[in-house]
Amino acid sequence: MKAAVLEDIKKLVVKQVSDPCCGEGDVIVKVEACSVCGADIRTYNFGHRNIILPHILGHEIAGMIVEKGKNVNNFRIGDRVNIYPAIACNECDWCRRGMQVRCDNTIQIGDDTPGGFAEYIKIPAKAVNNGSLITIPEGLSYELAAVTEPLGCVLNGQELCNVKMGDVVLVIGAGPIGCMHVILAKARGARTVILADINQKRLELAEEIGADCYINSSETVLSDKMLEYTRGKKADVVIVACNSQKAIQDSLELLDWGGETINLCRIAQRRFNNTD
Ligand SMILES: [Zn+2]
Ligand SMILES: [Zn+2]
Known part of the structure; x- marks a missing residue:
């Protein structure tokens, strides 16, 4: 697939990379829209202490499910989805108090895993099970759905x-x-x-x-x-x-x-x- 890879600070290259591989609990989404967050621009300009380059950025993502593992039952191929990028651990003190947004051990899609500036993205099983895939209502464009994350x-x-x-x-x-x-x-x-x-x-x-x-x-x-x-x-x-x-x-x-x-x-x- 094609992806925009940040190879070094201020060096973004559109190139061919290998397709993501779908595990038993994973979902592959064809990216239809991925908006640019201020954090992406900051990482492009200055790097990020947790991101090892080369890396595919992008965490404000909407697209269509094109592949799913055999253990995924609650989504269908062809579903239009928005992706909530923060995967909480559900075990730390914040998570136990119902404030997953403050989780100490968050895994961030696009930071800790390859992001949405690519043709396809793998949504790991942990994110699928954690409610990261949100079905887009009919009539809402992918472009608008992608900005759900900052709107949230x-x-x-x-x-x-x-x-x-x-x-x-x-x-x-x-x-x-x-x-x-x-x-x-x-x-x-x-x-x-x-x-x-x-x-x-x-x-x-x-x-x-x-x-x-x-x-x-x-x-x-x-x-x-x-x-x-x-x-x-x-x-x-x-x-x-x-x-x-x-x-x-x-x-x-x-x-x-x-x-x-x-x-x-x-x-x-x-x-x-x-x-x-
Ligand atoms: Zn953001
Ligand atoms: Zn947590």
Whole structure:
């Protein structure tokens, strides 16, 4: 099969590799769509401490089952599926408490096993048994199904910080994750959703998603502009969806009493400790 193999940092090569081999409990999926995660770009640029190159990245995957082992009974050839890439151990303390998302021993499809930037991907038996294959409803395209994984992160975040009817929500970062947060916050009944970014182009692209107010924080002071728009009301929830220490500082400054903030960013511990 053909695959996009990351052979070295910043060296991605489309080449012929051997087809995945289907064990008795495994499933082979023909990849129809695999979206590019920020983590993929980071690994492409800087490598990843747990990924040994060469490696096939890609963990936001949707496709069709084309082969299955003889022990797989709950799926059929031809099923359209989305793949949940994190395989929890079901044995650690977090898993036993029902929080598999925090599992200490997660195996990640696309990091620990070959990923979806290929024609076919093997879903190991452990993932099949763990509920990693989710049937796609009729009418949902593979492309949209592939972004279920980041949308799941967004949904989890908003459930944790309880975005609700009447809230003022500030989202910092107008990339795909920030945009999904805006759409979801509106759907959950937030009264005012403000989207801020330092990149004007991203803000313009995000216009169609229906935030109430867009702020370019490279041209104006975010807190001034936001409080002017809300007439002094700070945010009930601030969501940081960009890798910026300044955004984390702003998130704390703009949070109202009893408010909650979540960070969907990766800041080096050293830099985070310097946050006042
Ligand atoms: Zn991802
Ligand atoms: Zn676990």
